[in-house]
């Protein structure tokens with residue numbers, strides 16, 4: 001660029017073009033094609049070089065273990081554009097660690113943290129123009145995926161794997177955004193078995209949740225509330241998000257072997273402590289739920305989604321929570337704190353962010 005003046009004009013024009021290229025404020029949580037994805041193959045016992053692809057398709061053997069035996073794990077994290085136009089990725093290391101855990105859980109090749117990091121940061125950087133502008137409430141969803149690609153017919157782990165990362169700009173997961181939703185207790189379904197794969201982020205858990213999610217949606221609810229699969233006595237998760245309740249200035253969230261350890265939840269526990277609240281991570285009996293002052297679902301996609309009503313069709317009971325249909329005060333504080341860190345409006349005192357640009 002010839003001089004600083006031209007550079008500023010160029011950047012302003014680019015910003016304007018990005019702003020006008022999408023209806024950012026009305027993006028849903030869905031797939032939008034971007035330009036590139038990153039890929040790496042595991043063959044002969046080792047990972048190859050990271051590749052860049054502009055194809056949305058994968059060429060794969062028909063006997064690949066991911067297709068038959070569910071050797072498929074994924075992650076979900078987000079990149080945010082700040083007021084300063086810099087792009088921040090939230091808690092990349094934790095997602096790398098969780099994918100490692102999932103890979104061990106279903107006997108897949110482990111993606112080294114450095115490869116995970118490079119694949120994510122490269123994919124975000126190459127698709128920089130799809131990172132929504134600051135102030136639109138949208139973000140770039142990052143989807144790392146690890147699948148068994150090697151052919152097997154007997155039930156056993158593949159010898160070959162593909163790790164890839166694609167990105168897509170998204171709006172809120174629940175169309176309500178940061179507004180309270182109604183959810184439904186699903187006693188007739190389990191998304192995971194008591195000693196099963198619920199704590200891993202693997203495809204099979206999501207397949208197992210589809211029927212109950214459809215039932216909840218068709219009955220007018222945003223999502224399901226799963227109880228523990230062994231006794232149906234404790235709260236597990238809220239669809240594809242963790243559950244939390246707040247009472248007596250305490251953030252309470254279930255500990256359970258059949259739920260996914262949410263990175264958002266982990267962050268909210270830290271932020272609760274930072275705000276002077278207490279934190280309890282322990283089994284939560286469903287019977288305790290009515291005593292909560294505020295309840296919510298949390299996750300990368302859901303951020304914090306306050307819950308207004310929990311309906312239990314089997315007992316015909318309805319539990320309602322604070323506060324005239326508005327999010328509760330502590331949920332609001334936590335939400336604001338979390339998104340302020342993610343968008344760079346507050347200092348990242350815990351070192352949760354990686355910068356792409």
Ligand SMILES: Cc1ncc(COP(=O)(O)O)c(C=O)c1O
Pocket residue numbers: 076237239240241242259260261262263264265298299300301
């Ligand atoms: C089943 C389930 N629970 C919880 C979460 C929330 O986890 P995180 O906060 O890491 O996105 C997700 C989403 O990733 C999920 O799919």
